[in-house]
Amino acid sequence: MKLKIVEYPDRKLKEKSEIVKQFDKELHKLLDAMYEMMIKSNGIGLAAIQVGYAKQALLLNLPDENDEQSIDNLIEMINPTIIKTSGETTYQEGCLSVPSFYEDVDRYESVTVNYQDRYGNKKTLDADGLLSIAIQHEIDHLKGILFIDKLSYSRRKKFEKEYKKMQKEKKPSKK
Numbered sequence: 001m002k003l004k005i006v007e008y009p010d011r012k013l014k015e016k017s018e019i020v021k022q023f024d025k026e027l028h029k030l031l032d033a034m035y036e037m038m039i040k041s042n043g044i045g046l047a048a049i050q051v052g053y054a055k056q057a058l059l060l061n062l063p064d065e066n067d068e069q070s071i072d073n074l075i076e077m078i079n080p081t082i083i084k085t086s087g088e089t090t091y092q093e094g095c096l097s098v099p100s101f102y103e104d105v106d107r108y109e110s111v112t113v114n115y116q117d118r119y120g121n122k123k124t125l126d127a128d129g130l131l132s133i134a135i136q137h138e139i140d141h142l143k144g145i146l147f148i149d150k151l152s153y154s155r156r157k158k159f160e161k162e163y164k165k166m167q168k169e170k171k172p173s174k175k
């Protein structure tokens, strides 16, 4: 399964992802391919839409206290829904689909999430800190929302200016 990261401004990223009904080999192959892609790209979170699959599936693999990303910390969330939120926090987020751009985003401090694992077993997770931020960021992807969509008007303008400049640098104009 050869995957490619879908990058802003591709409209595919605005699609709403479908509920996963089949917890089958196809799903497992997708999750495994997403994991390879996420680690290869230095990501700590990845939603299926970011590799072109509009399915409600996401991966989280945060570095541990000595900054190592171990597969033991891998969390696979299928059909996640946030059922409780509390507090507020701000963090400078980045996204594999919006390369080289980082901005402060306001999120809930803590969340409780219901989801299913790759076999369809129902799970509940209480999260705070970076894990809570990552969960909210990835669940937004399933709703077609990017972190840049949550920026204030002025910061969004700053992003668009910087992004255009970066794109020009990448592909110098033909003239």
Ligand SMILES: CC(=O)Oc1ccc(/C=C/C(=O)NCCc2ccccc2)cc1OC(C)=O
Binding pocket: 041, 042, 043, 044, 045, 046, 091, 092, 093, 094, 095, 096, 098, 099, 100, 101, 130, 133, 134, 137, 138
């Ligand atoms: C050049 C470039 O694009 O850099 C990157 C940007 C973002 C990322 C990864 C972002 C990522 O995993 N985001 C998951 C969502 C999330 C955001 C904030 C906090 C928790 C979870 C990786 C990059 O690549 C390198 C080499 O650092």
Ligand SMILES: [Co+2]
Binding pocket: 094, 095, 096, 097, 137, 138, 141
């Ligand atoms: Co992202």
